[in-house]
Amino acid sequence: MPDVDVQMRVNGTTRRAAVPPRLTLADFLRERCGLTGTHLGCEHGVCGACTILVDGEAVRACLVFAVQADGTEITTVEGIAAPGGELSPVQSAFRDHHGLQCGFCTPGFVVSVTAFLRDNPDPTDEQIRKGLAGNLCRCTGYQGILKAVRAAAAQAAGGADVLEDS
Template sequence: MSKTPIRLTVNGLPHEVAVEPRRTLADALRDDCGLTGTHLGCEHGVCGACTVLLDGEAVRACLHFAVQADSRAIRTVEGLAAPDGTLNPLQRAFWENHGLQCGFCTPGFLMLATWMLEQPGPVDEARLRHVLSSNLCRCTGYQNILTAVRAAAQELGKWAETAPA
């Protein structure tokens, strides 16, 4: 099958690759760009392990063809920490609040939570649970993931306490 040359900007860095039109963005990131933080779980868009930000929107990289990302900006989990390796507030909150066990789902949760925290307006408990319910984790029971994102939202001034009913 013939390959199509595409240009990707991943975590601020240019990548020129040639991909078969049927190749997914997740495969291109992993195999052609060498960024293995984007995990492939279900490969049907259900689990969320492959979540990346495409032009600022959270997307499932297993459901997008790489050619659809030509000339677009992509952020992956590798782009969250500072260049010197300093963890960002969300990554630090996952570490401090034990928001991971096996770590397979963690990149997808980090990218989805990054998207949510970058949206205008505050995050409350209902929004937190609604957004994060779209990703799956087989190990943690979700409580520490919720705690970690809540802590990061508080640190970033994005948390809105909800009034008790």
């Protein structure tokens, strides 16, 4: 099958390429764009390590073909920070509250939490747990991740970064 021409904006930069029809968006981002922050874990959409934003919605890049993303706006973990490199509130909270350990799942969590807090800026702990159910972590035990989400939500609301364990 012949390659298909695609064009999309990835982290603010227009990317054009001819791609095989069955090339996943995750592989396109990693191999063609050099954006290796999009991690491949299960390659079945279960672990969430490959989560990116497509037109603002959290999507598993391993489940989407690059040709399906033609004409879209893509944000990867590399595009979450400010243009000058300043960490986003979510990234800072993950760092400050030990929401990462080995780091493999972290990009997917950061992207998922960014979208989650945009849509639910004042979540309860139950909502946070439900919102993160699509991302798996084998190292942290999730407590630091929960604290990080609470802290990022508090920072976005202009509140103090003082959290109690729940």
